[in-house]
Amino acid sequence: MTVRSITLAGALGAFILSAGLALAGPGEPGHSHRTFAAGEPGDPKKPVAKTIEVTMKETDDAKMLFEPNQVEIKRGEQVKFVLKNAGKTDHEFMLDSIQNNAKHKIAMEKNPDMEHDDPNGKRLAPNGSNEVVWRFTKPGTFEFACLIPGHYESGMHGTVVVK
Numbered sequence: 001m002t003v004r005s006i007t008l009a010g011a012l013g014a015f016i017l018s019a020g021l022a023l024a025g026p027g028e029p030g031h032s033h034r035t036f037a038a039g040e041p042g043d044p045k046k047p048v049a050k051t052i053e054v055t056m057k058e059t060d061d062a063k064m065l066f067e068p069n070q071v072e073i074k075r076g077e078q079v080k081f082v083l084k085n086a087g088k089t090d091h092e093f094m095l096d097s098i099q100n101n102a103k104h105k106i107a108m109e110k111n112p113d114m115e116h117d118d119p120n121g122k123r124l125a126p127n128g129s130n131e132v133v134w135r136f137t138k139p140g141t142f143e144f145a146c147l148i149p150g151h152y153e154s155g156m157h158g159t160v161v162v163k
């Protein structure tokens with residue numbers, strides 16, 4: 001690599017970085033969806049190792065749940081989550097690190113009507129369904145959570161352990 005092309009690559013990197021920061025608009029502190037802690041968006045054209053049906057619902061004793069709320073994946077596997085909202089209110093599925101979901105939850109308390117349609121997150125109306133295809137490229141414990149205000153506290157979170 002010549003000195004000139006190194007400089008160009010550096011300038012380009014800085015430009016991409018600042019463009020990324022600029023996209024986190026006002027009123028959305030730290031609310032960029034551009035990086036993914038839990039791996040990377042899957043490729044729907046490639047085969048999946050597992051299909052996991054995840055049901056979102058409210059219970060008679062005022063809890064809100066994901067079923068199942070514990071999932072185990074082998075590192076490198078591509079997984080399809082088939083999401084179903086069996087409840088009477090909107091719910092969402094946000095797949096991220098536990099720390100990112102905690103930060104994102106605070107952002108959503110300020111913007112409760114934020115609608116997610118991201119590679120790692122979907123919002124579903126009652127009776128709605130959707131899919132998230134995800135490749136778990138990193139080992140660790142991740143989380144799927146509903147960040148609509150009050151729902152996490154009512155029980156709407158689950159863990160994904162990637163081994």
Ligand SMILES: [Cu+2]
Nearest residue numbers: 091092146151
């Ligand atoms: Cu919810």
